[in-house]
Amino acid sequence: MSLSFTKMHGLGNDFVVIDARQNDPALDTATIRHLCDRRFGIGCDQLVFLTVPTLDGADVHVRFFNPDGSEAGACGNASRCVAKFVGGTPTLQTAAGLLPTARDGDLFMIDMGVPRLDWQDVPLSQACDTLHLPLHDAAACSMGNPHATIFGDASRAEALGADLEQDALFPERANIGFAQILSPTHMRLRVWERGAGLTLACGSGACAAVVNAVRRGRTERTCTVTMDGGDLQITWRADGHVLMTGPAVTVFHGTTA
Numbered sequence: 001m002s003l004s005f006t007k008m009h010g011l012g013n014d015f016v017v018i019d020a021r022q023n024d025p026a027l028d029t030a031t032i033r034h035l036c037d038r039r040f041g042i043g044c045d046q047l048v049f050l051t052v053p054t055l056d057g058a059d060v061h062v063r064f065f066n067p068d069g070s071e072a073g074a075c076g077n078a079s080r081c082v083a084k085f086v087g088g089t090p091t092l093q094t095a096a097g098l099l100p101t102a103r104d105g106d107l108f109m110i111d112m113g114v115p116r117l118d119w120q121d122v123p124l125s126q127a128c129d130t131l132h133l134p135l136h137d138a139a140a141c142s143m144g145n146p147h148a149t150i151f152g153d154a155s156r157a158e159a160l161g162a163d164l165e166q167d168a169l170f171p172e173r174a175n176i177g178f179a180q181i182l183s184p185t186h187m188r189l190r191v192w193e194r195g196a197g198l199t200l201a202c203g204s205g206a207c208a209a210v211v212n213a214v215r216r217g218r219t220e221r222t223c224t225v226t227m228d229g230g231d232l233q234i235t236w237r238a239d240g241h242v243l244m245t246g247p248a249v250t251v252f253h254g255t256t257a
């Protein structure tokens with residue numbers, strides 16, 4: 001089966017976008033894993049699947065898949081790419097809810113919704129203070145997908161990421177952020193992503209890191225997050241919504257053999 005796709009990225013977090021709004025190829029897990037494979041397939045950090053929305057007010061239904069075939073409830077960088085792909089200022093229907101978008105020139109803003117801070121919602125496998133997990137003193141929250149942020153030296157991501165993603169404290173595994181606070185309005189972040197490994201940037205991870213840093217009293221509610229692939233501006237608004245702003249790039253269009 002031949003598939004048309006668009007290769008996009010947000011700060012080097014790269015995506016294969018499949019527009020199934022008119023013709024749904026009903027991809028199975030083996031096909032998703034194959035398309036994501038960088039040697040045997042197209043290669044990407046996430047496959048992004050677009051279908052017709054089912055909710056009032058939504059312009060497109062978006063699903064995110066990791067290279068291991070698992071589905072994620074949220075993906076910040078891909079959400080900006082979808083806004084660019086669809087055009088205008090679409091509202092995205094995702095597993096995390098309806099996400100409004102806005103555009104300012106080459107920058108795309110996604111309202112990533114309200115983070116969930118209770119241990120059951122992350123989710124964690126046992127009752128815990130999500131601000132101080134018994135695991136490297138990480139702080140946890142859900143941005144529609146599970147995140148833990150460890151404050152300190154961001155270079156520990158390679159050494160610790162794979163094991164922590166799979167720790168028994170995270171029944172659905174977790175994305176693990178390593179955040180170094182540079183000032184009250186600036187942090188450095190590296191994220192070991194669930195189902196994908198170390199990526200150049202993680203939008204939902206940047207949102208979670210700022211939420212957790214604000215809860216710890218380490219940063220202000222508006223913060224620049226510098227990742228290996230570049231910067232995102234994150235604001236945790238007073239009404240609880242997290243706004244993420246950054247670029248989205250189209251690399252090429254293609255068709256599989």
Ligand SMILES: N[C@@H](CCC[C@H](N)C(=O)O)C(=O)O
Nearest residue numbers: 072075076077145202203204
């Ligand atoms: N790259 C993403 C997050 C993708 C999903 C994540 N790996 C998960 O399984 O939750 C982002 O930009 O947010």
